[in-house]
Amino acid sequence: MRGTLTLTWILMVCLSQVAVQSQYYSESLPYDPRPVKVTNLYFFLHETLRGKNPTVVMVAQANNTSNDNYSSVPFGTLYAIDDPLKIGPGDNSEVIGNALGLGILSGKNSTIVVMYLDFGFTAGKFKGSSISIFSRNPLIKMERELSVVGGRGEFRMAEGYARLKNYFFDGTTVIIEYNVTVIHY
Numbered sequence: 001m002r003g004t005l006t007l008t009w010i011l012m013v014c015l016s017q018v019a020v021q022s023q024y025y026s027e028s029l030p031y032d033p034r035p036v037k038v039t040n041l042y043f044f045l046h047e048t049l050r051g052k053n054p055t056v057v058m059v060a061q062a063n064n065t066s067n068d069n070y071s072s073v074p075f076g077t078l079y080a081i082d083d084p085l086k087i088g089p090g091d092n093s094e095v096i097g098n099a100l101g102l103g104i105l106s107g108k109n110s111t112i113v114v115m116y117l118d119f120g121f122t123a124g125k126f127k128g129s130s131i132s133i134f135s136r137n138p139l140i141k142m143e144r145e146l147s148v149v150g151g152r153g154e155f156r157m158a159e160g161y162a163r164l165k166n167y168f169f170d171g172t173t174v175i176i177e178y179n180v181t182v183i184h185y
Contacts, residue, residue, distance in 0.1 A: 040182075045083050047173070082099070112137065113137045147161055159182075
């Protein structure tokens with residue numbers, strides 16, 4: 001019995017020394033802020049609504065028996081989007097990327113689309129990078145502003161805004177001028 005008590009006492013002394021000798025370990029690194037960059041992007045989004053090669057297609061539509069807002073596109077319509085981004089408004093302008101995403105007509109009594117778009121750049125200085133926009137888009141306004149909520153590549157942790165202006169619309173083709181201010185690291 002005495003041997004057991006001695007062994008227990010020795011074990012307790014050893015364990016107390018281990019706790020004193022050990023230290024807290026963490027993989028956290030001290031915060032080292034990177035400089036903030038502000039980038040201004042200017043391009044044109046080309047959208048084809050009809051024809052042999054549309055860039056916007058209806059994916060789903062609400063099963064409404066009436067269309068109370070008298071719109072040609074009823075509330076709750078979901079669209080898939082794959083629009084080219086070009087340097088200029090002309091058909092022959094250089095393609096610098098594309099906008100992929102979804103838009104849902106969510107204004108019950110107005111033409112408002114809530115959009116998620118990822119603008120991926122395939123050419124130029126920002127090739128391989130993208131910015132993400134998630135915002136309400138009142139289509140009937142000539143000028144509007146959308147929010148930049150993220151990005152990847154050169155635009156990692158991006159935020160900012162995009163100013164849009166309708167450049168051209170003929171019922172089949174829509175060209176929208178984008179002036180985007182991106183704050184990133």
